[in-house]
Amino acid sequence: MSTASRIYVASSWRNPFQPTVVQRLRVEGHEVYDFRNPFNGVPGFSWSDIDPDWESWSAARYRELIMTHPIAARGFVSDLRGMQWANTCVLVLPCGRSAHLEAGWFTGQGKRCIILTRDGEEPELMALLATDICISLDEVISALASPTARSPRAGLVRKFAQ
Template sequence: MMARIYVASSWRNPRQPGVVEALRAAGHAVYDFRAPPNGVPGFQWSEVDPDWQAWSAADYRRLLTTHPTAALGFQNDLRGMQWADTCVLLLPCGRSAHLEAGWFCGAGKRCLILTQDGEEPELMALLATDICVSVDEVLAALSEGGA
């Protein structure tokens, strides 16, 4: 059965596009934060301010809560999460992806972690529905768990 999948990961993860493609090739509907369905490019902090890495904590809070580009990026991703019945947390990734995966777990939705050798173990990964070490294991877990 086809799942509606939100792949939570990082722009810096070079595996993300291939995982999205593999899930789609297997017949699943996939939200891709790099290319949201509304045609707006995926959110990047550099769109808010090219010097974003030099922000103070107060700058971060102010721009996160007031900048229209941040608001649109948040809205796109949250709608993708609400639409999806499954999260695939693709490691390595950052804090936002872990917040997204936690949201899925808290909402009672399926959450699969796709890890690889060299990733630091995390105790709270036990919240996830399954921990997979390959895309094939993700696909098998999706077919076993239904959608």
């Protein structure tokens, strides 16, 4: 491995592969922000910490609580600080809207974004915004060891953007 990266792993609480990714990246010598167990020692954010009945909220109730509840604020700030600290995002599919917003933030900041997909995942055109698309954890490790990202869109843009 050339240089250790500071990695933000974006995924879902429901993705059983997420802890394996975090652990493997750490074993490989990378520093990793884990939204389930943030650096601050406070357990990761969960909507059920605000209200066990959160799935029945109206849009108005959601907006009110995301903008005013201290648990939501704490979770947001913790994850945002993790994103600002990291130089690389690894988006572990399958995952939801929040993880995709996080990955989009990384690409918008000009930071490296690696998508880890596997068989059975729905294709997504805008994955071309990522710097790497990997189909195994071993590929992620290899990509991180590479000094430059393999942008999946570079050749496509050169070929068709003329």
